[in-house]
Amino acid sequence: MTATTDELLLPVPDEDGAPFWEYAARGELRVQACSACGRLRFPPRPCCPRCQSFESEWRPMSGRGRIWSYVRPHPPLLPAYAAQAPYNVILVELAEDPLIRLAGNLVTTADAALDSVDPARLRIGARVQVVFTEIGGVTVPRWILEKA
Amino acid sequence: MAATLKDATAIVGIGQTPFAKQLPQSEKELACRAILAALADAGIAPAEVDAFASYTMEETDEVEVAKAIGAGDVTFFSKVGYGGGGSCATVGHLAAAVATGQATVGVAWRSRKRGSGPRPWKNTAVQLPTPGQWTRPFGLLRPADEIGMLARRYMHEYGATRDHLFNVAMACRNRANENPAAMMYDRPLTREMYMTSRMISDPLCLFDNCLETDGALACVIVSAERARDCRHKPVYVHSVAQGLPAQHHGMVNYWNDDPLSGPAWTAARHLWKQADFGPQDVDVAQIYDAFTPLIPLSLEGYGFCGRGEGAAFTEGGALERGGRLPINTGGGGLSEAYVHGFNLINEGVKQLRGASTAQVPDAATCLVTAGEGVPTSAILLRA
Numbered sequence: 241m242t243a244t245t246d247e248l249l250l251p252v253p254d255e256d257g258a259p260f261w262e263y264a265a266r267g268e269l270r271v272q273a274c275s276a277c278g279r280l281r282f283p284p285r286p287c288c289p290r291c292q293s294f295e296s297e298w299r300p301m302s303g304r305g306r307i308w309s310y311v312r313p314h315p316p317l318l319p320a321y322a323a324q325a326p327y328n329v330i331l332v333e334l335a336e337d338p339l340i341r342l343a344g345n346l347v348t349t350a351d352a353a354l355d356s357v358d359p360a361r362l363r364i365g366a367r368v369q370v371v372f373t374e375i376g377g378v379t380v381p382r383w384i385l386e387k388a
Numbered sequence: 389m390a391a392t393l394k395d396a397t398a399i400v401g402i403g404q405t406p407f408a409k410q411l412p413q414s415e416k417e418l419a420c421r422a423i424l425a426a427l428a429d430a431g432i433a434p435a436e437v438d439a440f441a442s443y444t445m446e447e448t449d450e451v452e453v454a455k456a457i458g459a460g461d462v463t464f465f466s467k468v469g470y471g472g473g474g475s476c477a478t479v480g481h482l483a484a485a486v487a488t489g490q491a492t493v494g495v496a497w498r499s500r501k502r503g504s505g506p507r508p509w510k511n512t513a514v515q516l517p518t519p520g521q522w523t524r525p526f527g528l529l530r531p532a533d534e535i536g537m538l539a540r541r542y543m544h545e546y547g548a549t550r551d552h553l554f555n556v557a558m559a560c561r562n563r564a565n566e567n568p569a570a571m572m573y574d575r576p577l578t579r580e581m582y583m584t585s586r587m588i589s590d591p592l593c594l595f596d597n598c599l600e601t602d603g604a605l606a607c608v609i610v611s612a613e614r615a616r617d618c619r620h621k622p623v624y625v626h627s628v629a630q631g632l633p634a635q636h637h638g639m640v641n642y643w644n645d646d647p648l649s650g651p652a653w654t655a656a657r658h659l660w661k662q663a664d665f666g667p668q669d670v671d672v673a674q675i676y677d678a679f680t681p682l683i684p685l686s687l688e689g690y691g692f693c694g695r696g697e698g699a700a701f702t703e704g705g706a707l708e709r710g711g712r713l714p715i716n717t718g719g720g721g722l723s724e725a726y727v728h729g730f731n732l733i734n735e736g737v738k739q740l741r742g743a744s745t746a747q748v749p750d751a752a753t754c755l756v757t758a759g760e761g762v763p764t765s766a767i768l769l770r771a
């Protein structure tokens with residue numbers, strides 16, 4: 241763990257989001273699903289906007305998806321991010337349900353820097369696969385290109 | 389009691405301080421100066437003010453402001469949520485209060501020291517719980533990053549280009565070059581400057597972002613009846629709307645089924661339903677422009693063109709003076725001042741008074757919008 245990595249912002253889970261991060265710590269990508277109607281929902285919340293059920297479960301995902309959009313932030317930025325800028329932030333639509341879109345970073349390997357992927361390879365529609373890495377004691381999902 | 393707000397109230401006074409990267413006065417003093425200027429413009433004594441409306445991310449509150457300016461007993465006050473999305477709603481709330489007899493003289497204002505103060509995203513850590521936990525750790529830190537994500541998708545889906553965004557930046561800059569009060573009054577922009585400027589959050593470059601500004605503005609609202617006796621020609625509040633769409637996520641609307649149709653669409657439906665005229669009858673528009681991509685998105689949302697046609701709409705000088713829909717005639721947030729959109733309200737009033745520095749001949753109707761991408765608001769003004 242480099243000093244720079246230590247300063248990246250860590251997720252602060254709320255009550256609804258905590259299971260996502262707990263599963264991530266076990267290397268699992270799971271999304272909240274309604275136990276009554278089966279619909280996936282993100283971000284997690286106490287009840288289902290479709291059927292109002294308060295019963296939910298955390299369904300395992302394949303970890304496959306496509307890039308829906310991306311940005312490349314340049315400074316001025318918080319120092320830990322400025323050190324790796326311009327990096328990428330991608331939005332991944334999940335294979336199971338393209339309306340579930342997760343923000344993340346496209347990297348060459350799970351532990352690589354946020355700017356490790358050649359920007360020329362960033363493309364909307366590109367297929368990606370989830371990987372996990374630990375920053376400051378918290379496991380976060382990241383993404384690698386399916387065709388490396 | 390009025391059954392409708394339509395033309396029941398009018399804006400009769402506007403006021404503003406200078407705009408600059410750094411002003412010596414405090415936000416409270418700037419607020420008081422703008423409000424007193426607006427009251428003087430209306431010819432109404434501060435002691436007659438009995439209503440205040442502001443919107444969140446405003447550091448001065450009505451207790452302090454009322455005391456400082458010498459307001460009378462206040463019987464209505466409101467604070468609208470979501471920062472720049474609340475600008476036009478302040479006028480809407482005051483119009484409702486005055487039209488229903490809850491108050492007689494309303495003041496709305498905005499005071500900011502964003503130019504010399506801290507950048508709001510420096511406080512990113514306090515935003516880390518929901519929904520920040522899903523975006524901030526990955527380096528999606530600033531509004532420019534959040535809107536850049538939508539902009540990239542918009543460009544991909546509809547073939548919009550940086551030239552379209554440049555059209556927006558250029559229209560605002562050209563109007564600022566005509567407005568001595570604008571921060572960019574004497575700073576012309578060229579396509580080359582735009583295309584070679586540094587990126588802030590690719591695909592958004594420096595000139596796709598609003599200005600960091602110190603300054604304050606205010607306006608005064610009274611009943612249509614009273615407005616007829618004020619110093620200036622009344623500018624009637626014809627229609628007002630707020631919009632918080634189903635399943636909306638502020639700034640990061642990525643989890644909505646359709647992230648590219650934002651709050652503008654919701655506000656627009658209500659706005660036009662209450663109005664005697666439609667988008668084709670709007671002479672001039674003041675459209676919230678914290679970032680250039682908000683303009684094509686808003687043009688679509690408010691019905692000036694079809695879905696996906698907002699970028700093409702900007703072609704051929706359509707947004708310039710003399711074009712199909714002149715926008716942001718004071719220079720907007722991109723080139724006049726970024727004071728969370730309040731300058732757009734006052735510029736709408738100037739147009740309908742015939743007193744803009746970029747006057748649209750015989751302008752009789754004006755759309756003013758608040759921040760798109762967050763729960764928003766809009767007003768239709770008429771002469």
Ligand SMILES: [Zn+2]
Pocket residue numbers: 274275276277278279288289290291292293
């Ligand atoms: Zn359900």
